[in-house]
Amino acid sequence: MSLSQNGDAMSTRRSTVATWLDERCGLEAVREFAARKTVPVHRHTIWYYFGGMALFLFTIQVVTGILLLLYYRPSAESAFESVQFIMTEVRFGWLIRSLHSWSANVLIAALFVHMFSVFFLRAYKARRELTWTSGVFLFFLSLAFGFSGYLLPWNTLAFFATKVGTEVAGVVPIVGSFLVRFLRGGEEVTGATLTRFYGFHVAILPALTTALLLIHLLLVQRHGMHIPDSVKPPVKTMKFFPNFMLRDAIGWLVALGALAALAALFPWELGEKADPFMPAPEGIRPEWFFMFMFETLKILPAKIGPFDGEVLGILGFGIGGLLLLLVPFIGTNGSRTTALVFKAAGIIAILYIVIFTVAGYVK
Amino acid sequence: MPDASRRSFIDYFLGTTLGATVVSIVYPIIEFLIPPALSEAPQNSVTAATAAELQPNKAKIFKFGTRPGILIRTKDGEWRAFSAVCTHLNCTVQYREDQEHIWCACHAGHFDLNGINVAGPPPRPLEQYAVNLSGDDVVVSKR
Numbered sequence: 001m002s003l004s005q006n007g008d009a010m011s012t013r014r015s016t017v018a019t020w021l022d023e024r025c026g027l028e029a030v031r032e033f034a035a036r037k038t039v040p041v042h043r044h045t046i047w048y049y050f051g052g053m054a055l056f057l058f059t060i061q062v063v064t065g066i067l068l069l070l071y072y073r074p075s076a077e078s079a080f081e082s083v084q085f086i087m088t089e090v091r092f093g094w095l096i097r098s099l100h101s102w103s104a105n106v107l108i109a110a111l112f113v114h115m116f117s118v119f120f121l122r123a124y125k126a127r128r129e130l131t132w133t134s135g136v137f138l139f140f141l142s143l144a145f146g147f148s149g150y151l152l153p154w155n156t157l158a159f160f161a162t163k164v165g166t167e168v169a170g171v172v173p174i175v176g177s178f179l180v181r182f183l184r185g186g187e188e189v190t191g192a193t194l195t196r197f198y199g200f201h202v203a204i205l206p207a208l209t210t211a212l213l214l215i216h217l218l219l220v221q222r223h224g225m226h227i228p229d230s231v232k233p234p235v236k237t238m239k240f241f242p243n244f245m246l247r248d249a250i251g252w253l254v255a256l257g258a259l260a261a262l263a264a265l266f267p268w269e270l271g272e273k274a275d276p277f278m279p280a281p282e283g284i285r286p287e288w289f290f291m292f293m294f295e296t297l298k299i300l301p302a303k304i305g306p307f308d309g310e311v312l313g314i315l316g317f318g319i320g321g322l323l324l325l326l327v328p329f330i331g332t333n334g335s336r337t338t339a340l341v342f343k344a345a346g347i348i349a350i351l352y353i354v355i356f357t358v359a360g361y362v363k
Numbered sequence: 364m365p366d367a368s369r370r371s372f373i374d375y376f377l378g379t380t381l382g383a384t385v386v387s388i389v390y391p392i393i394e395f396l397i398p399p400a401l402s403e404a405p406q407n408s409v410t411a412a413t414a415a416e417l418q419p420n421k422a423k424i425f426k427f428g429t430r431p432g433i434l435i436r437t438k439d440g441e442w443r444a445f446s447a448v449c450t451h452l453n454c455t456v457q458y459r460e461d462q463e464h465i466w467c468a469c470h471a472g473h474f475d476l477n478g479i480n481v482a483g484p485p486p487r488p489l490e491q492y493a494v495n496l497s498g499d500d501v502v503v504s505k506r
Binding site for chain 1: 398431486
C-alpha cells in the first residue's frame with residue numbers, strides 16, 4: 001500500500017469515528033459554535049485574558065488539591081504532622097503543596113485584576129449584570145477558599161488568623177453569635193473548627209464554585225465579550241479557536257512555569273504547630289488579601305461615638321462588599337458624571353487596598 | 364372534565380406534599396450543621412501555677428475551662444489573673460515584661476495590670492479573676 005493510500009485509509013477511519021461520536025454527542029454543534037466564536041481586537045483586549053487565567057489557576061487548585069487530599073489528615077492532632085509529612089517525605093509533596101499555596105494567591109491576584117478591569121471598562125452594564133454579580137460571588141467564594149484553606153495546616157499563624165476572622169462574623173447584627181458558633185463548630189476555634197473548615201474547603205465551596213462558574217461562563221458565552229464604549233466601530237475580531245485560545249495557552253504556560261519556579265525557590269512555609277493555650281505571637285497576620293482589612297481594624301480607635309470601633313469597621317467592609325455586588329444596579333443612567341464618579345471610586349478603592357496592604361507588611 | 368374543587372384539592376394536596384418533602388429534607392440538614400451545645404459544667408476555679416513557678420515580672424497562660432487565662436506576678440510580687448481573650452477580636456494576649464503591660468499581638472491592644480484597656484483598639488477591659496494562694500498552689504477563681 002502506498003503512502004497516500006495509507007493516509008486516505010486513516011482519514012476515512014477518523015471521519016467514521018467523528019461521525020459515530022457526532023451522532024451520539026452532537027459534536028458538530030460544538031464545532032460550529034467554536035468556529036463562529038470571535039473575540040474583539042482593540043487596545044483593551046489584554047484584559048480579556050485574565051478571566052481565562054483565573055480559570056486555569058482554579059484548575060491547578062483542583063488538581064493539586066485532590067493530590068493533597070491523599071495524604072492530608074483533618075484533625076487537630078494530626079493535620080500539622082500530615083502537612084509536614086507531605087513537605088518532607090512524600091515525593092514531590094513540597095512541590096504539590098507549594099504549587100497549591102502559590103497558585104491560590106496568584107488566583108486571588110488574577111481575580112482582583114479581572115474584577116477591576118471589568119469595573120473600569122464598565123463591562124457590567126445592561127444585560128451583563130448577572131455576569132458581574134456571579135463573578136463577584138465567585139470572588140467572595142475564592143476568599144472563602146483562602147480563609148478556610150489557611151487553617152488546614154493547623155499552624156500558629158493560621159490559628160490566630162482564624163480566631164480573629166471568625167470573631168469578625170460575630171459583629172453581624174442579630175445572627176452574629178450564631179454565625180460564630182456555626183463557623184467554629186462550637187464556642188472556640190478547636191479541632192472541630194478544623195474539621196468543619198476542611199469540609200467547607202474540599203466539598204461545599206468546590207460544589208458552589210463549580211455551579212456558579214458554569215453559570216458565569218454560560219452568561220459570558222451568551223452575551224459575548226464586552227466592547228468598551230471608547231472603542232469605536234468598526235472593531236476588528238479574531239477567531240476564538242485557535243487564535244485566542246493559543247494566546248491564552250501561552251499565558252497559562254508562562255503562569256505554570258512561574259508557579260513552579262516560585263514553588264521551587266520559595267517553598268510555602270509551614271510554621272509552628274498551633275497551641276490554643278499560647279499567646280498570639282508577634283507578627284501575627286492574615287493572608288495578604290485580608291491584610292487591608294486587618295490593618296484597618298488595627299488603627300480604628302476603641303470607640304467611635306457610642307459604637308465599638310471594630311464593629312463600625314467590619315460593618316463598613318460588609319457594606320463595601322454589598323456595594324460591589326450591586327455595582328451594575330447603581331448609577332445606571334449612563335451619564336458622564338456617573339462614569340467619572342465610578343472611576344474615582346474604583347481608583348480610591350485600589351489605592352486604599354494597596355496602601356493598607358503595604359503598610360501591613362512594612363511595619 | 365374534573366370540577367374546579369377537585370382540581371384545586373389535588374393542587375393543594377400535591378403542593379403541600381412537595382413543600383413537606385422539601386422541609387423534611389432541608390430541616391435535618393440545617394439542624395445537622397448547627398454544632399451541638401456541649402453540656403460541660405462551667406469551671407469556676409483552677410490551679411493555674413505553683414508559687415515557685417513564676418518569678419516577679421513574669422506571667423503564664425493557663426487553661427481555664429475551654430479558654431485561656433493569664434496569671435501575672437507583678438514586679439512587687441503581687442498576683443493578678445485575667446481572661447487571656449482579648450476583648451477586641453478574640454486573640455490570646457501576653458505579658459510584656461518591658462512595659463509591664465498586657466499586650467495583644469494581633470492588633471496591638473494594651474491593657475494595664477488591672478486589665479483596663481489603655482491603648483489600641485480593644486473596647487473593654489479584660490475579665491479579672493480572683494487569685495488565692497493555697498499552700499504552694501496559685502488558685503484562680505471567677506469573681
